[in-house]
Amino acid sequence: MKMYLRLVSALIQGVEPSDKEKKRNKIFYIVMSIIAGFGIMLPMTFFVGVIIYALTNSLSGFGTQQNGVELFLHLISAFSFIFGLNVIFSVFYFAGDIENLLPLPLRPYQIIGSKFTAALISESVMECLVIIAALAGYIIGGGMPVYSWLIAVIGTITLPIIPLVYCGILCLIVMYFTRFVKNKDTVNKITGIFTFAVIIGIVFLISQSGFDTNELIKAMSAPDNTVLAVMNCIFPHIQFLINSMELSSIWQIIIYLAINAAAVAVFMLLAQVMYFPSVIGIGQGSGAGRKGSKISIQKMRQRRPSVTYLKKEFSILFRTPAYFTNCVMINLIWPAFLYLIVVMQGQTNFLESFIYGIHSGNEETVLLFMLGVTAASVLVTAVNCIASSALTREGKHFAFIKYIPLSYITQINIKALVSIIISGSGMLIYVIAACLWLNTGIKFTLFSCLLSLLSVSFATYFGIYMDSVNPKLIWDDELNALRGNYNIFFNMAMAIVIEAVICAGSYLLFRFTGIGSITILIMLFVLIMIMNAVSYLLCDYRATKNIENMLI
């Protein structure tokens, strides 16, 4: 047990930024934590709590008050499973610390157990906040006794376990049966594509099921809920947690905990049998020594430094599995969820009136569309973190940036271009597709594209500036550069807050001042141009100074 706890503690320290990095800019961390806390975490927690409270209240009339929270917890678990897959694959098989752990006299279940716990702790903070908010909404909405709060705490701590155990078991099985592939990068890419396929598969299945929000709401009020029945087969423990609160039953919580324990036991058993055969021997690739080097030397041509530097940035982004999955492929995943939301809407009045509004040139609808384009462009750029990890990704060889004869702003511009190309091209495809689908006309489409690109550009320079304040340069493997990286999270928080202010401000201006949508869109355009200039100047003056002053 002592060994397990020590390993967990050491592994968590490997993911979190070091004390040195935290101390480097204490005020930055405090300010950003306040913004993230009050700007995102608290509102989100409050929002979830209120929704579940309202749902519990309204369903109590049908005698199915637990259905709302139960479905919500199932959804949270499903998301946790989907987004945990890639993390678990990387933590178990591709992390840099494996080479240090394997020679130690440790059993497979000890390594897997401690790695699993460390991943669970570092990945579940946000999830726990959402769970406690949902359970609190349920307890208050249902007028539950005090005992329920104790169950809620137990549930909050333990609910993220089973989805990650599923990830772990799936990961062990996939890696065991593909153990003949010894190239680490190949396996890593296969698992990334596998994760992507699982996500798209789930989205496709849901979209093809013909199930929409209207039916879901109807089903919620029915005592025999088929959706919950299916979900309870996948995550059987959740119903016992909710029953324990609903019925104030100690047996239900014991069963809930027993299911968790059994899942962990099965997982550890599989780890004991399957982990070593699949992890030992995974190498970095075939040995060096190919012929043909002379030909590639002869093919060399002098190019502008910025062109080669740009090529280097792209090569690293696309060839490093952790970056490829988290920074590049993520751009393909979110439209799938957006598509799911649209499909789940069914033929609602909102969607119909939105399409009609665009076709008829309704000012409010057009404004909403443009605000949506701006918000999505900023958020996508922040979420794919190409910009907000641009300096972090340099890691231990950050010094390279400083000793080559290329100005810092040139290097920043090249890094920005990578983000603008990837995020911007992705966004343009979706914006053009949306415009074609809505049949908006050429001017409308061009303006949407311009607004999108400017928003991406702003978010990119802002992201690089945020990263320059305190880049996480100490990491063992590439995934750790992104995981537990507060800069990425803070940048997302800032992006959300800025976009919320801009979108809400523009919309309120339209609603309450009588200013026309065209005028507001022009103002929005000018504002984004100013934001671009400010973020660029932040990089030119502050980020370059931050790089210059950085101690490596």
Added chain:
Amino acid sequence: MIKFENVTKTYNKTVKALDDVSFNVKGGEIVGFIGPNGSGKTTTMKLLTGIIKPDKGKIVVNGFNIREDPIKAKESIGYIADSPDMFLRLKGTEFLQLIGDIYHVPTEDRKERIETLSEKFGLTDALSSPMMSYSHGMRQKIMVIAALLHKPPVWILDEPMVGLDPKSAFELKQLMRDHTKEGNAVFFSTHVLEVAEKLCDRVVIIKNGHILYNGTLEDLEKQNKNESLEKIFLELTEK
């Protein structure tokens, strides 16, 4: 070619890594930089290459002040860092192409230099493989080739022999000698006293951020009654 004048560097306002350190390296000189771990060697290297900036003092490389004219100064330097594990996802040729372009090496010159240097270090066949598949020694060799690609007048090498096989170490030492014969300068750190003894025209010994000795090895040995360099070094640094 290197002027390091009255340089002080303090980390986090508490740890004084270098305290009013001064030394010069003239053209045609190989200067070894030796000292125990944590003595300030890597800090000096980083200051010389512009990776960190000094609190006080002046650093001039090839006539260019590293603070006032950093790009020109950096163009004059061939630097080998203490760790060769960088850009491992790139192929050897891609890395050298990047370096060649950053330092504006003309196409024909770079082809000729890469071919010559990679032959010398036995790396030709590996150049089209990703650097991830290289051994530590091979990574060190490609860093050496990259540092020398643009024929910089000043070489600043942080532990350049680490990981090199005997033949490559011999080749590098020969290159250092040839380089200084052309009037250029080499400044390198090492823990291997024999290397310093055989290669250096002068050594700078540092401990706790202070220069303990700056001069020729012959003078050092004369001052210490012809004792071995190892013994002199230990006596100096353990005082």
